[in-house]
Each structure stands twice: as structure tokens, then as C-alpha cells.
Amino acid sequence: MDAVLEVEGLEKVYGDVKAVRGLSFAVAPGEVLGLVGPNGAGKTSTLRCLAGILPPSSGRIVVAGHDLRQQTVEAKRALAFLPDEPRFFEYLTVWEHLNFTARLYGVEDWEARGRALLEEMELTGKEKSLPGELSRGMKQKLSIACGFLHSPKLILLDEPLTGLDPIGIRRMKASLRRRAEEGAALVLSSHLLPLVEELCHRLLVIAGGRAVALGTLPEIRARLSGPEAEGASLEDLFIRITSAAAEPGTPSP
Amino acid sequence: MSFPRAVLFLWTASLRNRVWRQLARLRRPRYLLGAVVGLVYLYSAVTRGLGVRGLGAMPGSARLFAELSLVGSALGTVFAAWMLGRDQPSLTFSETEVVQLFPAPVTRRALLHYKLVRGLLGAMVGALFATVFIGRVVSGTPVLFFLGASLALGTLYLHTTAASFTRTRLAARGGWGLAVRWGGVTLAVVAVALAVLGALRAHPFPEEVSSSRELRTWLQVLVASPGLDAVLWPGRLLVGPSLAGDVDGFLRALPPVLALAATHYGWVMLVEVPFEETAVVRAESRARERALRASGQRARTxxxxxxxxxxxxxxRGRPEVALVWKNLVARKRMAGGVVTFMLFIVFGGAVAAMLGDARLFTDTREVVGPLAMTLAVMLTVVGPSAFRMDLRMDLPKLDLLRTLPLTGRQVVGAELLASALSLGGFQLALLSVALLMGPGEEAALLSDWWWPVSLSLVVLLPSLALAGLFVQNAAVVLFPAWVPADTGMRVRGLEAMGQRLLTLLGTLVVTLAGLVPATLAALLVGLPLYSVLGPWTVPPAALAAAGVLVGEVLLGVVALGRAFERLDVSEDRPE
Incomplete structure (x- = not known):
């Protein structure tokens, strides 16, 4: 099956700082890829490049068959980016945000979809609220509702559970799983390793802007030699991999 | 280390670090250039100020206007201190001050003194700016103006603090306290109203005012009437040192103001109330607001x-229409443009009245037509700065804009359109008023040109406003480091001021350069037709000029769309 997201040699440079160095990976429909790494590893830069927010310094990104650089609009139509700090237009209500999104993406049955999404996100009754009147968690849910409205083929999530309460977290995990089952590809960046372990089919561990591990959890475990690797938790693996990556001369996967 | 010494260390270290940081920024050419321009501007402002004639030599109307403005501002501050806001201490602390100083082993009074000294330093900074920018207009002795203004602003700060403490105390006493406060306020307001009415009864507005001198004379007599003189006396006392023409005058005006300041200090100490709780809530609210502004979400819920x-x-339909719709919603809900517009009209009327253009009150119909047309023309210049529902408003949300499935051209065009539609709508409304009112029957020559010129303006003014909007939006996209978008957090410093001046100059140059082809087109169409059509040559010439302007903007949108797609602000905020 063709990948929904293909990344080849992605690099992002800020002045003298190389934030992302030659990332290459692909995500298939229905697959959830976990993007993990220590602070400053380049996760957010990578996601912003994938979402078309930052122009990559070099490399190629293809979303649903469309080159993000050449066919920007078509590629963006197929994706949704849900940042850790949701951004809204403070003068539009919850319902008007859905209306705005519907026009941008041409979602004709947006009202029915919007109602269902608000119900799913427990935002029913908040249709006329302005973003400034919503709690942190509610804003996160509104961001997700807007992102899901056009049924994107690729969903990019940066710390998606920030601000959600335990019930919200459970619902959100179920919601993400359902989108994956329906065929969407998800790239999820989070520091919450148990969440990543629970939801993701494969992991991409990056450190210093480089991919230091890519594969399923058992594959990554198998790559690490030594008796302590067997049965190690993701947290243990994460610490071992990223510590090793910090040492000079570590090869890429 | 004692608290005062710790505070002194905090302030000196902060100032030193800030200066070092700003000096370090000068290594980047754009900041260095900005600093040079800012310095040149400040130098010229100060040196020009030294060469300006003193208040004593100023025309009577300007002197009266300056004195009444300052007295009005002072009395307005006092009025606001007692009438507006909540019944709670007005002291504001930053979140850092709350976290660092409130748990420190210091008394409340020490914190209060800390805040009062900060307030007085703030008053001095305000006085310095006032001296640089308006001091040279209202006083020929900038040093004396600065000292007087510092004292006046400091005293007003003490008054505001004392009033908020007193209000808090009165509110804590329940109904009785509120009755005392509002009783006192009502008595003061009634006394002022009686004084104003009495003065107006004694010196009514003249039925016919043919010159500004007559209006000024009436105003001078009015404010010199006993009742109104008594109302204005405290304000005049306060601004006396600032407006003193020489050292002798300053020294004569100083003692009463010093006594007033000392009395206010004693009053603050006497009515001191716990302020910590309010300060914490206010600091949190301000920090939240700042964070929202920094993230591009203005806290204006x-x-x-x-x-x-x-x-x-x-x-269904073109997706970029969603952006136009969104910005028109913002226009309706934020209404900043309307407020600015109304202020503009009120201020214009007030200035006209101050200058003695009494026709506004006597020949309304004859004045309103030309006035509406003048306002429409002036909106072409000031409108692009006042109507900002475009990239200037949305660029702080660049992340969000960049994820939208739109080309750069679509984003730029749609963003520009909402401001252009709103501004053009206002201009057309004003021109409609002008056309309906007409120039008046006695203005025969004007009558011949009225309709052709008005109709020309109908096409020309919105096109000019569109070009102005385009240039301002282009500046934000092309020079994001120079022209900050509306984040609500202005970059401060000499170099930032210089950058703004350079940007303003650049904007003017680009606008004027853009007008050259339009003017040529108007001349090419108008000159051959004039002998045939006379005044009616103007509409086709204006149409040609407007067409060229719109064409230029369309080409500009295409180019700016590409620049928007390449816009990379990431160098300023790496992960």
C-alpha cells in the first residue's frame, strides 16, 4: 500500500544550528508513528516542516502523493496539524471555527460532522463560546475537532494530550485509534512514553536532529544487544538510545 | 543586604543587562542602522526644542489650548481615580515581583515604598518623553518643563494610589462607606456642573463667531469666571511649574506643588490597606494576557x-473567501476601526472648534458636505493604519495561516480584501454624504466641479486606500524583523524607534513611487479630453489612475504571495 507520508533527507537549519539532519521515513495508511526524543531533539521542527509551516532547508516531503513543495495546497488539504499550543481566531466562536474550516476544505456536510465532533469532544453546548472562554483542555479539543472535520489522510500531533483530564485522555486515545482504523496515518510527538507505547505501531527516535532508531518496539529492542535490552521498557530504551546518541561517532539507523 | 539596597541592586543590574543586550544587538546591521536613525531623530527633536520660542511668546490660542489640555488631563485623571474601576488598590506588580518580593522578609510598608518609588520613576520617564515630544511645543525651557511634569505626574500617581486605598476602605464599610464615597463624588460633580452652567449663563456662546480670535476671547473669559476658575485652580496649580517660562516663575510655582505632593504622600501612608491579594490576581491576569498576546491570541475576550x-x-466556493469572512467578522466584533474613525471625527470637530471655525455650528449643511469629502480623503491616508484586519492582525498566527490549504497569493489577496472592503465602504459612505449635501448654492464655481470630482473620488479614493493597505501589509511580510505585526508587545529601544522611522519613510517612498504610473495614466487620459469635456474630464482620468493602481496591487499580491510562501520566521524562534 502506498505510504501517506514519505520523507526523504529532511533537513532544517536555523542559522548555524542544524535542528533536523537528514530524516527519512514513511508512514502507511492506518499506521501510527511515534516521534520521540529529548528536549531540543528536533521533533517540533520536524512536525512543523511536515505541516508546511516551516520551509525545509533541504529534503522532500510527500503527503498523500503530493509533493509539499510543488503541490502545496493539495498536500495541505490531505493533512491536519494539531499543535501543543492550539491557535485560534479569538473573535470567532467554536461553531464559526468549524464553519471557517469547512469552507477552507470544502466540507459540505460540515454541520452534521461538526455536531458529531463536538459531541465526541464533549464540547456540545459550547458552540457560541469564544476561544478565550474555553479552558486549556477545551481549546485542545476544539483544535482536534477542527483538525478532524475534513477527514484528513495524515494527522500530525504535537503533544496531543496536553491539558486534557483523565477522561479526556481516554476519549482522545480512543478517537486517535479510530482515525487510524479508518485509514488515516498519524505522526504523534510526545514525551509521554506510555502513551506512545500504547498507541504507536512504530517509533522514530531522534536526538540532535538525527534519527537514532526507527521501527517497532520489538525491532528496536532487538537492535540493542545485551541481556538488559530484553523486556526493557520504552523508557529504558529511550534513555539508552538517546544517551548513546549523545556520544560522538554514533551511526544513524 | 537591606531591602532598599537589594532593590537598588535589582534595578541597576537590570538596567546594566538591558543596556548590554541592546548594545550587543547593534552588531546586527539592521539594529545599528535603526539606532543611528533613532539617535538622529532624538537629537533633532531635543535641539529643535531648545530653539523653539517659549510659552510666553506663543500665540494666545496655543497657550490657552496647551494649558487647558494639561489641566484637563490632570482633572481627568483625578475624575477617573474616583469614578472608574473597582474599589481595590491600584498598585500593580509584575508576576516576577510577586514571586520574588512578596515572600521576601520585608514589611508591607517597604513593598508600598518600593512601588511608590517605581511609580515616581515611571512618572519621570513619562515626563522625559513628554518633554522630548511635546515639551518643545508648550514650553521654551525643556529642563523646567521636565521637572514640573515629573512633579505633576508623580503627584497624580500618589493621588490615584491614595484614592484607590480610600475607595477600598470605604467599600469595606458596606453601604455607609459607599454612600459617603458616592455622596462626595456627586457633590463634586454637581459643584463642577453648577460652575460650568453658571459660567455659560454669564458668558453664553456668541451667536455669531466670525473669527478664531472671537472664539478664543470667549473661551478666555469663560475659564476666568469665578466658578470655573475655582474648578480649574487645582489643575492650574499642578501644571504651573511645567508651564513656567523662566526659573523665577518655576520657583514661584514650585512650593504649592511640593506641598501638594507631600500631602498626598501622607495621605497614602494614612489610608494604606492590604494590597497583596489584588496585586497577585492582577499580576496573574497580566501575565496571562501577555502570554496570549505573545502567542498571537489577543486577550480581548x-x-x-x-x-x-x-x-x-x-x-462551497473559493476557499479564500473564508479568510475574508473571518476578517469581516473581526471587523464587526472588534470595532477598532469604527472607534478610531469616531475619535477621528470628534477630534477633527474639536480642533475645528478650537481654531474658531464656527461655521460648523451655524451653516451645518454647507459645512458637512465638504467636511465629509475631506474626511474621505483623509481616510485614504490614515485609514490603512487604522483598519488592520489583514496580515498585520494575522501574522502572529503565521503557524495557523501556513497550515491552511491556500496558496500565498490567495492568503495575501483575501487578507487584504477585508480591510479594503471596510475602508472603501467608509469612504463611499462619506462621499455619498458629500454628494447629497453638495457644496452650497452660493459656491457657483465649486458647483461645476463638485459632481465630477466627487464621482472621481468614488473610484480613486478606495484604490488609493487599497494601495496604502498593500504597502503596509507588504512591509510586514517582507521585513518581519523590522515591522512587527500586532502582537501587542512592542519592541522597545532607540533602535526599534529608528527602525519604525525608517519603515515609515520606506512606506511613503514606495507609495509615492506607486503613484507615478497612476498619475501618468490620468494625465494621458485627461489632457486630450479636457478641451472637450471640461470638468467632466476628471472621472475618466480618475478611472484610468484607479485602474493602474488596482493593477499594480494585483501584481503586488502575486509577488507578495510568493514572498509569503517563502516567509521563514524560524530564525527568530528555534525549537
Whole structure:
């Protein structure tokens, strides 16, 4: 099956700082890829490049068959980016945000979809609220509702559970799983390793802007030699991999 | 280390670090250039100020205007201190001050003194700016103006603090306290109203005012009447040192103000109330607001009025219409443009009245037509700065804009359109008023030109405003480091001021350069037709000029769209 997201040699440079160095990976429909790494590893830069927010310094990104650089609009139509700090237009209500999104993406049955999404996100009754009147968690849910409205083929999530309460977290995990089952590809960046372990089919561990591990959890475990690797938790693996990556001369996967 | 010494260390270290940071920034050429321009501007402002004639030599109307403005501002501050806001201490602390100083082993009084000294230093900074920018207009002795203004602003700060403490105390006493406060306020307001009415009864507005001198004479007599003189006396006392023409005058005016300041200090100490709780809430609220502004979400929830959207947005059709719709919703709900517009009209009327153009009150119809047309023309210049529902408003949300499935051209065009539609709508409304009112029957020569010129302006002014809007939006996209978008957090410093001046100059140059082809087109069309059509040559010439302007903007949108797609602000905020 063709990948929904293909990344080849992605690099992002800020002045003298190389934030992302030659990332290459692909995500298939229905697959959830976990993007993990220590602070400053380049996760957010990578996601912003994938979402078309930052122009990559070099490399190629293809979303649903469309080159993000050449066919920007078509590629963006197929994706949704849900940042850790949701951004809204403070003068539009919850319902008007859905209306705005519907026009941008041409979602004709947006009202029915919007109602269902608000119900799913427990935002029913908040249709006329302005973003400034919503709690942190509610804003996160509104961001997700807007992102899901056009049924994107690729969903990019940066710390998606920030601000959600335990019930919200459970619902959100179920919601993400359902989108994956329906065929969407998800790239999820989070520091919450148990969440990543629970939801993701494969992991991409990056450190210093480089991919230091890519594969399923058992594959990554198998790559690490030594008796302590067997049965190690993701947290243990994460610490071992990223510590090793910090040492000079570590090869890429 | 004692608290005062710790505070002194805090302030000196902060100032030193800030200066070092700003000096370090000068290694980048754009900041160095900005600093040079800022320095040149400040130098010219100060040196020009030294060469300006003193207040004593100023025309009577300007002197009266300056004195009444300053006295009005002072009395307005006092009025606001007692009438507006909540019954709670007015002291504001930053979140850092709350976290660092409130748990420190210091008394409340020490904290209060810390805040008062900060307030007085702030008053001095305000006085310095006032001296640089208006001091040279209202006083020929900038040093004396600065000293007087510092003292006046400091005293007003003490008054505001004392008033808020007193209000808090009175509110804590329940109904009786509120009755005392509002009783006192009502008595003061009634006394002022009686004084104003008495003065107006004794010196009514002249039935016919043919010159500004007559109006000024009437105003001078009015404010010199006993009742009104008594109302204005405290304000005059306070601004006396600032407006003193020489050292002798300053020294004569100084003692009463010093006594007033000392009395206010004693009053603050006497009515001191616990302020920590309010300060913490206020600091948190300000920090939240700042964070929202920094993230591009202006914390203006409380000020929005949920008016209906301008039209129903269907899911079908060109996607960029969603951006136009969104910005028109913002226009209706934020209403900043309307408020600015109304202020503009009120201020214009006030200036006209001050200058003695009494026709405004006697020949309304004859004045309103030309006035509406003048306002429409002036909106062409000031409108692009006042109507900002475009990239200037949305660029802080660049992340969000960049994820939208739109080309750069679509984003730029749609963003520009909402401001252009709103501004053009205002201009057309004003021109309609001008056309309906007409120039008056006695203005025969004007009558011949009225309709052709007005109709020309109908096409020309919105096109000019569109060009102005385009240039301002282009500046934000092309020079994001020079022209900050509306984040609500202004970059401060000499170099930032210089950058703004350079940007303003650049904007003017680009606008004028853009007008050259339009003017040529107008001349090419108008000159051959004039002998045949006379005044009616103007509309086709204006149409040609407007067409060229719109064409230029369309080409500009295409180019700016590409620049928007390449816009990379990431160098300023790496992960």
C-alpha cells in the first residue's frame, strides 16, 4: 500500500544550528508513528516542516502523493496539524471555527460532522463560546475537532494530550485509534512514553536532529544487544538510545 | 543586604543587562542602522526644542489650548481615580515581583515604598518623553518643563494610589462607606456642573463667531469666571511649574506643588490597606494576557461583542473567501476601526472648534458636505493604519495561516480584501454624504466641479486606500524583523524607534513611487479630453489612475504571495 507520508533527507537549519539532519521515513495508511526524543531533539521542527509551516532547508516531503513543495495546497488539504499550543481566531466562536474550516476544505456536510465532533469532544453546548472562554483542555479539543472535520489522510500531533483530564485522555486515545482504523496515518510527538507505547505501531527516535532508531518496539529492542535490552521498557530504551546518541561517532539507523 | 539596597541592586543590574543586550544587538546591521536613525531623530527633536520660542511668546490660542489640555488631563485623571474601576488598590506588580518580593522578609510598608518609588520613576520617564515630544511645543525651557511634569505626574500617581486605598476602605464599610464615597463624588460633580452652567449663563456662546480670535476671547473669559476658575485652580496649580517660562516663575510655582505632593504622600501612608491579594490576581491576569498576546491570541475576550457575521459562509466556493469572512467578522466584533474613525471625527470637530471655525455650528449643511469629502480623503491616508484586519492582525498566527490549504497569493489577496472592503465602504459612505449635501448654492464655481470630482473620488479614493493597505501589509511580510505585526508587545529601544522611522519613510517612498504610473495614466487620459469635456474630464482620468493602481496591487499580491510562501520566521524562534 502506498505510504501517506514519505520523507526523504529532511533537513532544517536555523542559522548555524542544524535542528533536523537528514530524516527519512514513511508512514502507511492506518499506521501510527511515534516521534520521540529529548528536549531540543528536533521533533517540533520536524512536525512543523511536515505541516508546511516551516520551509525545509533541504529534503522532500510527500503527503498523500503530493509533493509539499510543488503541490502545496493539495498536500495541505490531505493533512491536519494539531499543535501543543492550539491557535485560534479569538473573535470567532467554536461553531464559526468549524464553519471557517469547512469552507477552507470544502466540507459540505460540515454541520452534521461538526455536531458529531463536538459531541465526541464533549464540547456540545459550547458552540457560541469564544476561544478565550474555553479552558486549556477545551481549546485542545476544539483544535482536534477542527483538525478532524475534513477527514484528513495524515494527522500530525504535537503533544496531543496536553491539558486534557483523565477522561479526556481516554476519549482522545480512543478517537486517535479510530482515525487510524479508518485509514488515516498519524505522526504523534510526545514525551509521554506510555502513551506512545500504547498507541504507536512504530517509533522514530531522534536526538540532535538525527534519527537514532526507527521501527517497532520489538525491532528496536532487538537492535540493542545485551541481556538488559530484553523486556526493557520504552523508557529504558529511550534513555539508552538517546544517551548513546549523545556520544560522538554514533551511526544513524 | 537591606531591602532598599537589594532593590537598588535589582534595578541597576537590570538596567546594566538591558543596556548590554541592546548594545550587543547593534552588531546586527539592521539594529545599528535603526539606532543611528533613532539617535538622529532624538537629537533633532531635543535641539529643535531648545530653539523653539517659549510659552510666553506663543500665540494666545496655543497657550490657552496647551494649558487647558494639561489641566484637563490632570482633572481627568483625578475624575477617573474616583469614578472608574473597582474599589481595590491600584498598585500593580509584575508576576516576577510577586514571586520574588512578596515572600521576601520585608514589611508591607517597604513593598508600598518600593512601588511608590517605581511609580515616581515611571512618572519621570513619562515626563522625559513628554518633554522630548511635546515639551518643545508648550514650553521654551525643556529642563523646567521636565521637572514640573515629573512633579505633576508623580503627584497624580500618589493621588490615584491614595484614592484607590480610600475607595477600598470605604467599600469595606458596606453601604455607609459607599454612600459617603458616592455622596462626595456627586457633590463634586454637581459643584463642577453648577460652575460650568453658571459660567455659560454669564458668558453664553456668541451667536455669531466670525473669527478664531472671537472664539478664543470667549473661551478666555469663560475659564476666568469665578466658578470655573475655582474648578480649574487645582489643575492650574499642578501644571504651573511645567508651564513656567523662566526659573523665577518655576520657583514661584514650585512650593504649592511640593506641598501638594507631600500631602498626598501622607495621605497614602494614612489610608494604606492590604494590597497583596489584588496585586497577585492582577499580576496573574497580566501575565496571562501577555502570554496570549505573545502567542498571537489577543486577550480581548471581554471586549468582543458577538455580532452576527456579515454573511452566511457556505462550504462551497473559493476557499479564500473564508479568510475574508473571518476578517469581516473581526471587523464587526472588534470595532477598532469604527472607534478610531469616531475619535477621528470628534477630534477633527474639536480642533475645528478650537481654531474658531464656527461655521460648523451655524451653516451645518454647507459645512458637512465638504467636511465629509475631506474626511474621505483623509481616510485614504490614515485609514490603512487604522483598519488592520489583514496580515498585520494575522501574522502572529503565521503557524495557523501556513497550515491552511491556500496558496500565498490567495492568503495575501483575501487578507487584504477585508480591510479594503471596510475602508472603501467608509469612504463611499462619506462621499455619498458629500454628494447629497453638495457644496452650497452660493459656491457657483465649486458647483461645476463638485459632481465630477466627487464621482472621481468614488473610484480613486478606495484604490488609493487599497494601495496604502498593500504597502503596509507588504512591509510586514517582507521585513518581519523590522515591522512587527500586532502582537501587542512592542519592541522597545532607540533602535526599534529608528527602525519604525525608517519603515515609515520606506512606506511613503514606495507609495509615492506607486503613484507615478497612476498619475501618468490620468494625465494621458485627461489632457486630450479636457478641451472637450471640461470638468467632466476628471472621472475618466480618475478611472484610468484607479485602474493602474488596482493593477499594480494585483501584481503586488502575486509577488507578495510568493514572498509569503517563502516567509521563514524560524530564525527568530528555534525549537
Amino acid at each position: 471581554g471586549t468582543f461583542t458577538l455580532r452576527k457575521p456579515p454573511f452566511r459562509l457556505t462550504a
